[in-house]
Amino acid sequence: MAFREYKVGARMFGLAFGSSMFITLYMPAVDIAGVSATTSALERQLAFGRVGGFSYEDPFLRGHGKPVTVDIVEDPKTGAAIEPTRAYVYPAEVPFPSGVRHPRILGELPSELSVSKGRMTDADEAQGAVFVVRETTRGGISVPYIENATATRGWTPAATLAKADDKNQAFIGKGKIMFVREGCWWCHTLLPEQTQDWQYFGAPPMLGDFNGESPTAFGSDRKAPDLTHVGSRNSSREWMILHFFNPRLVQPHSIMPRYDYMWGDVDADGKPIDYDAWRAAYNEYEAGKTIYPPEVPMPAADSEARALIDFVLNLK
């Protein structure tokens, strides 16, 4: 067969493209896979649940199949007083996060401790489980791990939920879905940059802060403040409620959209919300005809607004 230069070309192309893929896919994958999860990574995935975007359990991103985060001060089994503890309640059939399903991605020490000490792999999705993040020291270094409190302490999801009143329940997993679905991350990044920027928005994250989380939703186009540590800057739920309903109530120059539609049809007392009347009254206020803006309804416990505010306040 005669010499054909395209045959040489095709082989060179394979070599060039293959080398490029080796360097940009294989090498980073190996490097990133060797990173151990930090406490933050364990807390994040336990609070968020399996996926923060489209998934089997929640194809239309309504917040179904997500865990509830609770703060408790009594042992759900014995009723005895305990140190204030944050527990992640997975009722039956709620999918576990990636780190629980595949302990390997938590990194060497956290996965070993979560399995041996925390009995993480004893958890059963069909029964539900309650998880807690613990820390212990190994060779002088603090190592976080996941404890399956259902196995180690007999905390059932129902009993644990019953120990937390509405104020101590946070729908962070559902809130992350709202954050992704409503595209908050198109303007608010979740990544303080490793430059001067972090003096204003807080410390940039570390290599192991994301093991098990998807999507990370860092954002790329910052048209608004970074939110990575927003819960530490501003912990006022009332401010958040006003700001989400109509950002211009608290910041006249804001270009953030109104998220009033996330309140749904009724407020926290079950009264219907009349949006047209509210907007008309607000227009009067904005035009200077009235002194005070109309009252903002409190979001209902099962509303999307409540979940989103829980998520934002817990970005610390």
Add this chain to the structure above:
Amino acid sequence: MFKYLFAKNEDIPAGSAAVFFGFSSIVWFVVGTAIGSFNAAKLAFPDFVMGSEILSFGHMRQVHVLAVILGWISMAFAMAMMYITPALGNTKLWSEKLGVWNCFLWNVGLSLGLFLLWLGVTSGREYSDLPWPIDIVVIVGVLVPLGINVWMTIKTRRVQGIYTTNWFFGAATFMVIIVFSVGNAPEFFQLTGLTEAYLTWWFAHNVLGLWITPVAAAIAYYVVPKVTGNPLYSHRIGHLHFWSVVVFYSTPAAHHLMSAPLPEWLKSFASVEGVLILVPAIAFVSNLLLTMTGKWRMFVENIEIKFTITGVMMAIPLNMQGGFQQTRAINWYVHGTGWMVAHAHLALLGFSTFLEAAAVYYGLQTLLRRKLYSLGLANFHFWMLLIGFTTYWVAMTIAGLIQGAGKIYEVPYIDVVIAEHPYMIARWVGGTMVFLGNCVWLYNMWMTARAGTVIPAGRLPHELAYER
């Protein structure tokens, strides 16, 4: 179109698939820029259309981005491939029927995907926003059939060598399948953490670097020699362009995450490779501009050359920005600001759109055997695009520099928002001009198909005088 889906391959007139792709791409361009203009209005006037979830900015932004990338740009590419690849091989498209089906599945899949995105069904990953079932539709129904048609047409060519344009077409259709499959792996296989973050930007980078940029350049390699009648200035420089795209443009994905906690070696490597983008860029621009030697009159007189050479020249600022803004010395200042938005529009609405518009103008005239209906409307389209884009780009670049300064001097964020307001209005005005120009283009092309002067056999469209 529908009657050809079940016709015999021999019964489908040659060029049908390309014509369908051409008109689809223009329609998607009108749709994509309409949404873009709508979104820009919301950034300037936040209470413009409120109270509805699906019409909120967070639901519409990704629809705009993917409508222009997968609708306008990629369909214009498919259109170009389906008439240029056979033309350069002195043959017919390998399967016209596959092409028609490809166009049908593409429109259906993209409409479905964008409708779901609009409802909020998203993967939450920028540029790979589509949920994974739609990703599979894109790979199986859109990219693979296109690739097969291009590769088989090149294989069954009736000339000995393979021209530069077809290297790019053949390689890019292959690379985009790999990029799409690997880039969406986090959804297929539930990959998490920094792997997910990195692959998101690996996808976003490579879909631009190995699909949009090389295919747009390949179009210019065809249109300029074809319309001017000059041979390509240098095939060797074309080789340099091709190989440096494959080697240098496929590697700097991590430079999109320079401030994220990725391994430092990866960021440094990406940054150095990113500067080397200047090699293919200079090879491309110099090769095309030198091909114009002696024919610069056509830059003024010929609409296809006007579009192509404007696009080629936009590659100069595009790659100067692209090469240097990703180095650590500059990235910390402009990262995440409107500067990047301006840069992305320079790549997609500047450089690449002008090249594709030329291909669609020229290709539809050739395939329909009709001279362009109105040169006046085409010139109006050109200037609306150019002035609209320039307004947008200048406004967003200034807004980005304001944001960058605000970032490093720790100005309260709301003051940055206030300072940006006039530029947000300018952005909206510029984007709206682009949209209006495209509406005129759609009308002009529709009238060309219906009422354009018939081109006699053996003549090329640009050899005929305009009658209007």
